[in-house]
Amino acid sequence: MKASTQPIEIAALKADSFGRIALMRDGRGVFVRRDLTASPWWLRLPAWRLARREALALRQLAGQPATPQLLGWDGVRLDRSYMEGDAMYQRPPRGDVAYFHAARRLLQQIHRRGIAHNDLAKEANWLVLADGSPAVIDFQLAVRGRPRSRWMRLLAREDLRHLLKHKRMYCPQALTPVERRLLKRHSWLRDAWFRTGKPVYRFVTRKLLKWEDNEGQGPKP
DSSP: OOOOOSOEEEEEEEEETTEEEEEEEETTEEEEEEEGGGSOGGGHHHHHHHHHHHHHHHHHTTTOTTSOOEEEEOSSEEEEEOOOEEETTTSOOTTOHHHHHHHHHHHHHHHHTTEEOOOTTOGGGEEEETTSOEEEOOOTTOEEOOTTSHHHHHHHHHHHHHHHHHHHHHOGGGOOHHHHHHHHOOOHHHHHIIIIIHHHHHIIIIIISOOOSGGGTOOOO
16 A cells, blocks of 8 residues: 655644644645645735745755755745754753764854854754754754855854853853853844844734744743
8 A cells, every 4th residue: 555645743842933743644745834724815925035034044945864855845844853952951061062962063064054043042953863963853944155255254153152142051060261251252244133033023923923932042931
């Protein structure tokens, strides 16, 4: 008997104003689907832009370990490979120096591909895989460009600063003097975001969209 090729939903993972994310299974196995039909009509265009941005980033990262692999994108549904693991806030890598060393190498590999993630402050976007190694998901805000360009190097440094913030939280004894100095250096991009972008983000997500996800860091206690 042939395996069914019609996708079957296994579990809902997340639903917000920009779509519904579910764990699916078909003849290829288990995968993750982002379905934009669940978003309201007035947010359909920004939801499409975010999903398209993720699809383009994942296409550029094809074959990169510890990141999702793009399986399909038809303008309405985005399918990506499933990586078994837990979000950082669910399984904190406390004292795990090897995790943060591997996470930094992973970031370097992503940046060499010409991708800046741009949303790594959220612990939900860092996974601790079944073997304890790191992985990165959710490339909706990713930026593509020439790795050595000034703009991309700035964004890459911000990605690294966000990783180091997590390292300071869970593995502070392993921070090097260079990493401590980097954490103290605030770029103009970060300062501009805190002065202008973040207040708008909080208003839109908390007041208009009624999000209660603690900005992606996990459920509030």
